[in-house]
Amino acid sequence: MGQAYAVTAEFYDLLQAAEQLGVTERLLDRWLGQPEVGVLDVGAGTGLATARLAARCAVLVHAVEPAAGMRAVLLSRLAGQPDLLARVRVHARGVQELGLRRVADFGWCLNTMAGLAADERAGALAALAGALVPGARLVVQRPPSEAADARRDLPSWRLGGDLYTGEVTTVRTGPRGVRWRFDYRVSRDGALVREASEVFDGHLASEPEFDAELAAAGFAVVAADTPDIVVARRS
Ligand SMILES: C[S@@+](CC[C@H](N)C(=O)[O-])C[C@H]1O[C@@H](n2cnc3c(N)ncnc32)[C@H](O)[C@@H]1O
Known part of the structure; x- marks a missing residue:
């Protein structure tokens, strides 16, 4: 896991932060409430949501991020901000490996389950359930x-006249x-200066399958939102 996102970490915020932050703020406005125990951000990535969670909450935010490159950006985002530094604890391993017990009453996990195979998802959901009250x-x-x-372009940005672009190509590798x-x-000036690529394997799951996985881990689905968001209650 240490080398995962080694290429993507450099470009993630530049190309994707604007869209991610829009979704994050909308979802937090609707679903965050006022956590009183703690907050768990699983797959914290570059910390886009972590920083927003820490700014909005008075409790400790547990940011779980195993990939060193993404964690480096997360730590840079917090650096020099005493208010945030005091309220974010960074865990440098997968959530399944942490053994966190009842540390939070709000859990957040976006854009992360897609990268886990069914057995890894089961482990992650069980760990999430254990970490939540x-x-x-x-x-x-x-x-x-x-x-x-399919193929799609990420938003592009100009920096000092240079154009930064990203392209995502999706290929099915099997039924799942x-x-x-x-x-x-x-x-x-229209000429390529440099390019880099990274490949991620993903895993499909139907809505009934994922709902059953949530139930098996001890979660009851209570609502839905976009994009593909499930809101669940830890029983
Ligand atoms: C696509 S990024 C999404 C980051 C962030 N949630 C966002 O929406 O911008 C997925 C992140 O999940 C992390 N991740 C992968 N497996 C994980 C696990 N088992 N536990 C916690 N995080 C994991 C990856 O390292 C990666 O940074």
């Missing part, structure tokens, strides 16, 4: 139920599998 709310993004071969290839390019 009874009655806690979980906001989790489903794995995709379908994926067709999908592969996303991210190609990042930097160009100047």
Whole structure:
């Protein structure tokens, strides 16, 4: 896991933060409430949501992020901000490996389940359930139920005249599998300066399958939101 996101970490915020933050703020406005025990951010990535959670909550935020490259950006985001530093604890392993017990009454896990195979999802959901107190709310993004071969552009940005672009190519790898290839390019005056790529394997699960996995881990689905968001209550 240490090398995962080694390429993507550099480009993630530049190309995807605006869209991610829009979704994050909307979902937090609707579902966060006022946590009183703690907050769990599983698959914290570059900390886009972590920082918003810490700014909105008075309790400790547990940011779980195993990939060193993503964690580096997360830590840079917190650096120099005493208010946030005091309220974010960073866990540098997968949630299944942490053994966190009843540390939070709000759980957040976006854009992460898609990368886990069924057995890993079961382990992650069980770990999430263990880390949350009874009655806690979980906001989790489903794995995709379908994926067709496709190609799409990420938003592009200019930096000092250079153009930063990203492209995602989706390929089905089997009945339950999908592969996303991210190609990042930097160009100047129309000529390529550099490019880099990273490939991620993903795993599909139908909505009934994922709901059953949530139930098996001790969560009751209470609501839905977009994009592919499930709101569940820890029993
Ligand atoms: C696509 S990123 C999403 C980051 C962030 N949630 C967002 O929406 O911007 C998925 C993150 O989940 C992390 N991750 C993967 N497996 C994990 C696990 N078992 N426990 C916690 N985080 C995990 C990856 O390292 C990666 O940073």
